[in-house]
Structure formats: C-alpha cells, structure tokens
Amino acid sequence: MTEPNLPQDLTLLLVDDDKPFLTRLARAMETRGFVVRMAETVAEGIEQVRKEPPGYAVVDLRLGDGNGLDVIEALHRSRPDARAVVLTGYGNIATAVTAVKLGAIDYLAKPADADAVYSALTGSGGARAALPENPMSADRVRWEHIQRVYELCNRNVSETARRLNMHRRTLQRILAKRAPK
Template sequence: MMDVLTESSTTVHRDAIPEERTLLIVDDDKSFLQRIAKAIEGRGFEVTIAESVAEGLRQVERDAPAFAVVDMRLGDGNGLDVISALKRRRPEARGIIMTGYGNIATAVTAVKLGAVDYLAKPVDADDVVAALLAQDRKDIDPPENPMSADRVRWEHIQRIYELCGRNVSETARRLNMHRRTLQRILAKRAPR
C-alpha cells in the first residue's frame, strides 16, 4: 500500500508546477524583451533576460531557472537549443517557445524537446503566465484576440519571403503563387 502512495506522489511531483518563480526570457527584440520582462516581473516572477541563444545557454548553465520563455528564431540560432539545454539541466522546468512564424512542424518539435506550449507573437504577459502555470492544455483559455486567418497567412508569406532572401520570384515559386499576386500581397499592410 505504501509503495502505491509513494509512486503516485512521485508522479504528481514530476508533473507539478515548480513553486520557485525564476524565469529566463530569451528574445533578440530588445524592446519586446524589456517590456515583457517588466510585465512578468509584476506578476511575481524573478526574471533574467538574454538576447541570444549563446547568452541563454550560459544563463541555463549558470543557474537553470524553473521557467523559460524563448523566441524560436534568434540571430545566432534556434531557441529550441535553449529549451533542450534547460530540460537536460532541470527536467521539471517549464519552457515556452514563442514565434512570429508559427507552423505545426515546429510546434511538434518544440513539444518533443520539452516545451509545454507554443505561442504565436504578438503575446502579452497574461498569455505567457497562463501558459507557464497551466497544469495541462485544458486549463488554458483561448486568447481573447487571436490572429485572424488573413494575418496568419500574411505572416507565413512574410516568413517565406525572408527565408528566400527577399526574392519575390523565388518566394512565389515556393508558395506556388503567381509573382504578381505575391507582389500585391507584399505591397499591402499587414492585416489585423
């Protein structure tokens, strides 16, 4: 009887949310980084920031936090490397990947590497804290103002355009889209 109780309490402990409120935020957008760090500090977290994968990895090695919020694409690499290192150093840590260029394959990879959630930018502090502290996906309320389908499409086109070195012809070819149609989309402002 005692073995059953011990094992079930171990399972609960492993899945439990850490009581310690240390948080590492890694993002190369300095103004966003400072704004989100200040907002999350106001919600009871002790926040450390990093502006690159290398800096994030050093922070994890120095003192692995209980939580991490990491941008997917950083100037010196992939934010998934920080999540992976954090999970190796502190398996119970909870990490979130955020990105302006969301896709299903990346979300699946992030979860396999130990991220508890995947948030599309722009995000606010309430969304981040809710995702960090949710016991499971059912606890998370849907966002009040999610990106529209038009905005998601526009973000995807912008991502492919950037990956193609801002080459319209190559982007149109990869998106299987007429070049003029793509030029019209690129000339418009981002939808809301």
C-alpha cells in the first residue's frame, strides 16, 4: 500500500462550536507537530481558509451558523491538496457521501479521540472499515433516506418536505434530532 501524498506544511484548521473539545483537540494536535488555528463558526472557518488555506482541516458538520460542509468546499476550492476530515454527532450516509464529494478524505463520528483524528488526517489508519455486525434498524433506514433526499435538495427543508410528502415542521424536528441506532 502506498502512502498518500501529504501536504508538506503542517498547518491545521479546527472548526467546531464545542469550545472545550476544540481546545483539547488543538492541544493534542500541537503535540503531534501541527500548527493549529481554530474557528468556532462557518464564517470564521471560511475566513481562515480565505486568508491562508491550511494543509489540513478538521471540521464539525453542524455549527451554530450553518453547515461545516461549506468550509470543506471553500478549502477544496482554495487548496485541492488539503486533507480535511468531517466530525459529527449526526452521522449519516448522505452527508458522508456529500462530504467526500466536496473534498473531505474521511468522516468520523463524535466523540472521536485525537489518535483517530490524526490517523484520518495522515492516512495511517486501516485501509478498510470493518463490516457492521448488525443491519440498520428500520428507523435508521428511514433517517438515512430522509438525509439523502435532504442532501439531494441542497439542504432545502421546504423542497425536501414536498418531495417526501411531509409537513415542513415535522421534517425540521426530524433533522434536529440525532440519528437513531
């Protein structure tokens, strides 16, 4: 197996609205040799990317002012060789696929420790993910379908609700919840 082409500069942008987690991860990544910059919002993350695109990024999916995928997209446009990882507590297949299409190299569920983040960034993890032991529940399959349609509608709640024949407020409540097991 060949080693991935890693950016030579070890600049790392961390974007997360959980300040304690952000601080802990920043310290852990600094001990691993990264020069870390932090942002707590999508707007701050995009501004950091615009000023000086980092070689690496770890971006939370759901932030107070929007979707972390916007930061990934801006980073990939500014610096195609950058390696970005998406972190989320709201994991689903549709957003993982979208993240990869926008330039992310991996998608980790929270809580992720610094070792997992480092492995994802540097490509030093295993080549294949293990197969799941249990199939998805019916609730999880429904959740995944809703998320896929939501992504296909460019995260437009009204259009998604129309296509799913669902009331918009009901859809908003579903989207605000964590994914079922």
